[in-house]
Amino acid sequence: MEEKMAKPVFVALDVASKEELDNLLAQLGDPKETSIKIGMELFYHLGGEIVVDLAKKGYNIFLDLKMHDIPNTVYNGAKQIASLGIKYTTVHALGGSEMIYAAKTGLVAGTPIGQPVPKLLAVTELTSISDEILKNEQHCDLPMNEQVISLAKMAKKAGADGVICSPLEVKTLHEKVGDNFLYVTPGIRLQQNTDDDQSRIATPAQAKIWGSSAIVVGRPITQAEDPQAVYDMIKKEFN
Template sequence: MIAMDFPGMSEVKAFLEQFDKAEQLYLKVGMELFYAAGPDVIKYIKSLGHDVFLDLKLHDIPNTVKSAMRVIRHLDVDLTNVHAAGGVEMMAEALDGLAGTTKLIAVTQLTSTSEKQMHDFQNIQTSLTDSVIHYAKKTQEAGLAGVVCSAQEVEMIKAATSKAFICLTPGIRPIGAAVGDQKRVMTPAKARAIGSDFIVVGRPITQAEKPNEAYSLIKSQWLS
């Protein structure tokens, strides 16, 4: 998946024009882009035949999240998410709001979060790994399809849930790329080897001089 971290529609169009029209992409639309361009950007991307992961990380009271998902289910996205920290009831209500139209996964701990930060700011005094696995189990209990997690946690999550449980891993960097603000990163090939079902890559592609070539290289590393 390519993280479409752009400020608006014009940047999206300019970026996608650099790719072969026959290439079906999986594009992650996050808060910045969705708040700027709204449903129109989803409609545009889908009109080109691409898949969409709407990455809004909803976290609110169960009824509010359910109502929001009733809206999202009409956007024709392929995947969306919530924060597992919202609880089992919230996740179950979110799933109910989607009514089977869209796959739903949950965020465990953000890949920008270190164990020290989790202790200091969330006041969760277990290990980061234990926290992630706990959230993954609760996500499965709520009936969701999987989680967003660090690639370093995939094997443990699969062991604690099931092989079919989706592990979508951001924080992926090809060899030699800058880590940026991510704390827990891994290469595409290693992520594939340990069982990641999807990887998300942003800046190494979107900020590359030739994004289509950068995408092709990372895709080949992922599929090798």
């Protein structure tokens, strides 16, 4: 029961080939106790079949494709990926409420009978978007934190199950958007390697305290000498 209720720690599988994927997964342990994030690089290279195969093996899969198109196209895309056996997927909140609603509707329509509908997570503003870009290129009058809150509220109202956000934003989002929403946070680092190229980061323990629903971890696990040992340590620290 305790294992079932554990909050997911998704390993970002940012690899370019089937060989690299197999090597990494072999070092992560039991598929039924492993949550993985598949992004554009892997999906565009190996396609839906690899997702189906990994789902059948028991992996808890977050398919991170960040859908962003007209509502009808997103509906049809979501309907297709819902049949792959995934548990989570993403859209861009900037696509608007109608598109988010279409994505959720597509996921419901495409999910096989008896299977849970994948959770829909909305990406607010990418971590690469600076205050300057927000103001001068997106022509947004709101400061970054208010923009993220605004997009999260809109996504929730449109039917999303949660958002992708910085761990530093989670506490405020709980207060402003509510606790009955998922807050999935990348930018997780271990204490000893917080000096890399990402600035908006937190440790698993901090993410737990601030209220993250799930975390995404890449290089600290995938580049470790013993990926499974580090993965198990992070899962324990986060839960």
